Amino acid sequence: MAEAVTDDGFVVFDRVQKSYDGETLVVKDLNLSIAKGEFLTMLGPSGSGKTTCLMMLAGFETATHGDIRLGGQPINNIPPHKRGIGMVFQNYALFPHMTIAENLAFPLEVRKMGKSEREEKIKRALDMVEMGAFGGRRPSQLSGGQQQRVALARALVFEPELVLMDEPLGALDKQLREKMQFEITDLAHNLGITTVYVTHDQTEALTMSDNVAVFDDGRIQQLAPPDLLYEKPENSFVAQFIGENNTLEGVVTEISGDTCVVRLDDGEELDATPINVSKVGERTKVSIRPERVEYNKERLQEGAHTLKAEVLEFIYMGDIFRTRLRVAGNDEFIIKTRNAPDVERLKPGQQIEIGWLPQDCRALDA
Amino acid sequence: MSDTTDTGGPVLAADGTPLKRSLARALRRQKMRALLLIAPLLLFILISFILPVADMLYRSVKNGIVAETLPRTVVAIADWDADSGELPSEAVYAAMAADLKEAAAAKTHTKVGTRLNYENPGISSLFRKTGRKAKKFDIEGVASWKDELIDINKDWGDIDNWRTIQTYSPRVTSGYFLNAVDMRVGTDGAELRPEAERIYMNLLGRTLWMSLAITVCCILLAYPVAWILANLPMRQANILMILVLLPFWTSLLVRTSAWKILLQQQGVINDILVWVGLVDDSARLVIINNQFGTIVAMTHILLPFMILPMYSVMQTIPPSYLRAAKSLGATDWTAFWRVYFPQTVPGIGAGSILVFILAIGYYITPALVGGTKGTFISNQIAFHISSSLNWGLASALGAILLAVVLVLYWAYDKIVGIDNVKLG
Ligand SMILES: Nc1ncnc2c1ncn2[C@@H]1O[C@H](COP(=O)(O)OP(=O)(O)OP(=O)(O)O)[C@@H](O)[C@H]1O
Ligand SMILES: [Mg+2]
Numbered sequence: 173m174a175e176a177v178t179d180d181g182f183v184v185f186d187r188v189q190k191s192y193d194g195e196t197l198v199v200k201d202l203n204l205s206i207a208k209g210e211f212l213t214m215l216g217p218s219g220s221g222k223t224t225c226l227m228m229l230a231g232f233e234t235a236t237h238g239d240i241r242l243g244g245q246p247i248n249n250i251p252p253h254k255r256g257i258g259m260v261f262q263n264y265a266l267f268p269h270m271t272i273a274e275n276l277a278f279p280l281e282v283r284k285m286g287k288s289e290r291e292e293k294i295k296r297a298l299d300m301v302e303m304g305a306f307g308g309r310r311p312s313q314l315s316g317g318q319q320q321r322v323a324l325a326r327a328l329v330f331e332p333e334l335v336l337m338d339e340p341l342g343a344l345d346k347q348l349r350e351k352m353q354f355e356i357t358d359l360a361h362n363l364g365i366t367t368v369y370v371t372h373d374q375t376e377a378l379t380m381s382d383n384v385a386v387f388d389d390g391r392i393q394q395l396a397p398p399d400l401l402y403e404k405p406e407n408s409f410v411a412q413f414i415g416e417n418n419t420l421e422g423v424v425t426e427i428s429g430d431t432c433v434v435r436l437d438d439g440e441e442l443d444a445t446p447i448n449v450s451k452v453g454e455r456t457k458v459s460i461r462p463e464r465v466e467y468n469k470e471r472l473q474e475g476a477h478t479l480k481a482e483v484l485e486f487i488y489m490g491d492i493f494r495t496r497l498r499v500a501g502n503d504e505f506i507i508k509t510r511n512a513p514d515v516e517r518l519k520p521g522q523q524i525e526i527g528w529l530p531q532d533c534r535a536l537d538a
Numbered sequence: 539m540s541d542t543t544d545t546g547g548p549v550l551a552a553d554g555t556p557l558k559r560s561l562a563r564a565l566r567r568q569k570m571r572a573l574l575l576i577a578p579l580l581l582f583i584l585i586s587f588i589l590p591v592a593d594m595l596y597r598s599v600k601n602g603i604v605a606e607t608l609p610r611t612v613v614a615i616a617d618w619d620a621d622s623g624e625l626p627s628e629a630v631y632a633a634m635a636a637d638l639k640e641a642a643a644a645k646t647h648t649k650v651g652t653r654l655n656y657e658n659p660g661i662s663s664l665f666r667k668t669g670r671k672a673k674k675f676d677i678e679g680v681a682s683w684k685d686e687l688i689d690i691n692k693d694w695g696d697i698d699n700w701r702t703i704q705t706y707s708p709r710v711t712s713g714y715f716l717n718a719v720d721m722r723v724g725t726d727g728a729e730l731r732p733e734a735e736r737i738y739m740n741l742l743g744r745t746l747w748m749s750l751a752i753t754v755c756c757i758l759l760a761y762p763v764a765w766i767l768a769n770l771p772m773r774q775a776n777i778l779m780i781l782v783l784l785p786f787w788t789s790l791l792v793r794t795s796a797w798k799i800l801l802q803q804q805g806v807i808n809d810i811l812v813w814v815g816l817v818d819d820s821a822r823l824v825i826i827n828n829q830f831g832t833i834v835a836m837t838h839i840l841l842p843f844m845i846l847p848m849y850s851v852m853q854t855i856p857p858s859y860l861r862a863a864k865s866l867g868a869t870d871w872t873a874f875w876r877v878y879f880p881q882t883v884p885g886i887g888a889g890s891i892l893v894f895i896l897a898i899g900y901y902i903t904p905a906l907v908g909g910t911k912g913t914f915i916s917n918q919i920a921f922h923i924s925s926s927l928n929w930g931l932a933s934a935l936g937a938i939l940l941a942v943v944l945v946l947y948w949a950y951d952k953i954v955g956i957d958n959v960k961l962g
Binding site: 259268 | 856858859861862863864865866867868869870872873876877880881
């Protein structure tokens with residue numbers, strides 16, 4: 173859950189709440205600190221309040237309660253145009269009646285910059301996103317990916333220290349998306365810009381970010397670097413939301429330090445690492461990643477816990493095999509194995525024994 | 539492509555006919571069906587719109603009546619030189635006497651008189667008076683019709699009257715148009731009428747500038763309303779929309795009369811001003827039956843035509859543009875002026891064309907609240923159609939109005955571009 177906010181962050185949300193209608197809180201108690209130069213992604217399901225947070229930071233919505241600080245200064249009363257925050261909108265919002273060059277000139281003109289300096293910066297920004305040849309075109313004459321790049325260039329051309337992006341790649345196809353993901357992170361790191369990026373695509377979040385804040389229900393469920401988020405989810409929402417995940421339900425029967433014993437609903441007992449269970453008798457969801465499950469006896473490591481399983485379905489996916497099993501009454505237990513010459517291809521109906529290490533098996537809230 | 543090689547030949551459809559021909563046949567059938575569907579409307583437009591306009595254009599130059607009623611005179615007078623200072627020859631007078639006799643029998647002599655009277659005031663009484671005696675004319679028995687006619691009415695000895703008859707003897711005339719632009723055929727061709735007789739050009743100018751003023755007032759009033767409409771939540775926007783449309787559901791006469799009640803000297807506005815003390819009771823403002831009254835009432839009546847196109851254009855502008863502009867550092871005003879406003883220009887254009895063209899041809903409201911100073915050229919057209927019965931002049935004025943609108947439309951297309959106009 174949200175840690176205490178330290179005051180040294182470049183962007184700080186301090187106990188921020190937001191309600192649109194005065195009845196429900198869309199953002200409940202948001203605490204977040206973003207360091208200078210950090211690439212932070214807000215990830216979460218639709219309606220979890222990501223855009224709302226971004227809008228509060230940009231100044232288009234006011235926080236109902238709490239403080240937002242930028243570089244140590246509270247910005248609640250600074251109008252949007254004085255915050256100097258670059259922003260890339262989901263639909264790009266390139267001004268349709270201006271050419272690309274005019275779009276880029278706009279932020280420089282309102283800053284009363286001289287013509288020669290302006291032109292130099294526009295050229296540099298367009299070259300940076302490889303759109304140098306398109307200055308004279310209108311936004312409607314560009315493809316989606318090109319518009320996206322122009323939007324990025326426009327948000328960066330006035331050299332803001334902070335850039336906000338709201339699902340900027342939402343409208344692009346997969347290939348272009350991956351290319352742009354790479355380009356955006358590259359640019360952000362090279363220029364040393366602090367970036368807040370909103371997406372509901374978890375792969376995007378994992379591949380691009382220094383830190384990911386997982387949003388749900390108006391709260392940050394976990395704030396962590398991608399690897400920690402994936403391998404050490406702190407609650408069952410995060411475990412379910414990020415990547416594929418197997419859950420088995422049961423009751424905690426024993427806790428000692430960093431191990432616990434969970435009795436599954438069908439009576440089977442297994443060892444797990446307690447994450448947010450604190451006492452015996454509590455219901456829990458045990459989470460295991462599909463690729464951490466092993467069924468080859470020789471490879472099963474020392475101390476691994478084993479369970480009986482029945483193969484229900486075997487799916488050949490090229491680089492991996494995806495097998496659906498029935499484990500402890502759960503028909504949706506998935507395991508993934510790398511396609512290697514020595515790996516056995518399981519057949520439906522086959523009875524096997526599966527196992528994993530207790531540290532890969534995390535007992536979370538029910 | 540037409541020179542086909544032996545291997546190819548024209549592509550054939552399944553039944554062996556060339557593909558091009560069977561495609562054309564299929565399309566023709568489709569086109570015919572579409573044409574049949576719109577035929578009733580097309581016919582309706584043709585009968586109720588195109589034909590009347592064509593008829594109006596024709597009437598504005600048509601002048602058959604002189605040649606039909608005075609056929610002999612028209613032939614005889616053709617080679618008379620009006621500038622020689624001499625009266626026409628005896629033959630012309632004889633022809634006129636014969637024509638008048640026939641015309642009087644058919645009772646058409648007054649019509650010619652009325653027609654020529656438009657060009658030369660006073661000439662109709664000459665025809666009327668002479669016509670009374672013309673039935674008894676003995677064409678063969680009079681030695682000199684020249685003396686006889688001048689004897690009956692000395693105006694037959696006036697060169698100007700004969701000049702008028704000669705000028706208007708062709709079947710097509712520019713007379714109505716000259717009249718409509720305050721000119722006439724004088725001794726040396728077309729010339730301006732004397733100052734006191736010039737009315738139509740002033741009226742046209744007044745119509746144009748007042749329509750422009752009404753359009754500008756509509757833009758100024760409609761823009762904020764359209765903006766609010768486009769930005770309110772659905773429910774409130776619908777209520778406001780009903781208020782905007784309310785005038786459409788009220789009779790035009792009721793709305794116009796309401797303005798009379800409000801604006802007259804003993805009316806509500808003056809009463810309030812006097813009561814507040816801004817205006818002395820003896821110096822109540824004259825704000826109706828003049829140009830001001832017309833502009834106020836017509837702005838009110840035409841306002842919805844401005845609001846609706848503006849609204850539908852503004853509705854399509856996502857709020858993210860304004861936000862983007864502000865995030866880029868623009869103040870509220872700059873964001874509005876540089877980003878929002880340019881995108882609403884098509885709506886303003888559409889509304890302005892609509893309002894201006896409606897205003898330029900409006901006549902009920904100016905007639906009711908315009909007094910003498912606030913009437914439009916359309917009021918003159920209505921007058922000539924229903925009171926003076928000078929349809930030729932009415933048609934010429936109408937044709938000029940049509941031309942002005944077309945020219946303005948063309949100018950708008952050149953300046954703003956007509957494809958920049960959006961009604962929704
Ligand atoms: N202007 C508004 N007025 C009222 N409620 C709003 C407004 N904007 C958003 N909401 C509500 O606030 C909640 C959070 O919305 P928000 O746009 O922040 O979600 P999000 O996380 O960005 O979702 P998505 O991934 O779909 O973009 C939603 O339940 C939404 O209905
Ligand atoms: Mg959103």
